[in-house]
Amino acid sequence: DIHTGLDDQTVRTRKLEGYDNSFKDKNTKSIPRILFDNFFNSFNIVLLSIAAAFLFFVIYLNSHGYKDIADRYFGFSKFTFLIPMLLNSGIGSYQEIHSRHVLKKLKIVNTSKATVIREAKECTISSQDVVLDDILVWKAGNQACCDSIILEGEVEVDESLLTGESDYVKKRKDDTIFSGSS
Numbered sequence: 001d002i003h004t005g006l007d008d009q010t011v012r013t014r015k016l017e018g019y020d021n022s023f024k025d026k027n028t029k030s031i032p033r034i035l036f037d038n039f040f041n042s043f044n045i046v047l048l049s050i051a052a053a054f055l056f057f058v059i060y061l062n063s064h065g066y067k068d069i070a071d072r073y074f075g076f077s078k079f080t081f082l083i084p085m086l087l088n089s090g091i092g093s094y095q096e097i098h099s100r101h102v103l104k105k106l107k108i109v110n111t112s113k114a115t116v117i118r119e120a121k122e123c124t125i126s127s128q129d130v131v132l133d134d135i136l137v138w139k140a141g142n143q144a145c146c147d148s149i150i151l152e153g154e155v156e157v158d159e160s161l162l163t164g165e166s167d168y169v170k171k172r173k174d175d176t177i178f179s180g181s182s
Contacts, residue, residue, distance in 0.1 A: 002135055002152060003120060004117070004119065004120040005118045005119065006118055006119075006133060006134060006135070007118070008118070010131075010133075011118065014133070015129075015131060019131055019132035020129065020130065020131045020132075021127055021128050021129070021130040021131070021146050022128040022129075023128075029100070031097055034093055034097055034100070035093050038089045038090075038092045038096065039089045039093070043085070044085055044089060047081060047082060047085045048082075050081075051079060051081075051082055054078060057073075057074050058070045058074045112126075112127040112145055113125065113126060113127060114126075114127045114130050114142075115139070115142075116130065116134045116135060116136055116137065117134075118134070122137060127145035127146070130145060136148055138155055138177070141182065142182065143180070143181070144157075144177045144179050144180060144181045144182070145179060146179050147177070147178050148177045149174060149175070150173050150175050150176075151173065152173065154170065154171060154172045154173070155177070156168040156171070157169050157181045158182045159178065159180075159181045161180045161181070162178055162180050
């Protein structure tokens with residue numbers, strides 16, 4: 001019913017069935033993925049291959065009695081080229097993980113709100129908590145968080161984010177308001 005909206009049990013059922021407005025951001029990398037991408041890039045693989053070749057020669061020369069040659073040409077100081085690689089990978093990982101956390105905080109601050117009618121009361125909820133068949137109340141300045149069908153009244157909608165046209169479009173009963181319109 002347009003004046004009573006959904007009850008709490010229906011809302012819980014819709015959420016369990018996946019008929020809510022939440023989404024998973026597939027563009028956000030996990031921390032293990034960030035670390036993997038920073039430590040196993042093509043530049044690091046080349047440097048690690050060189051280090052493995054050096055290590056192979058050290059082991060080979062030591063096992064055949066040429067310890068003095070191994071120390072002279074493949075000593076510990078010859079592996080110092082790995083230090084910038086480790087620093088670069090560590091700093092890159094730190095910066096990417098830090099920016100991931102900052103973006104997550106910004107998403108929480110920037111979460112839009114929606115006014116819905118539930119159990120005959122208007123309540124303001126997070127746009128991610130809107131479920132299928134919720135009765136939404138649109139007012140001037142609101143941005144549509146989901147595609148909606150007008151059940152009562154009329155409104156002028158700015159669809160410029162979707163169409164590129166800056167003209168307002170008049171919407172009446174049974175017309176659709178698309179997500180992203182305001």
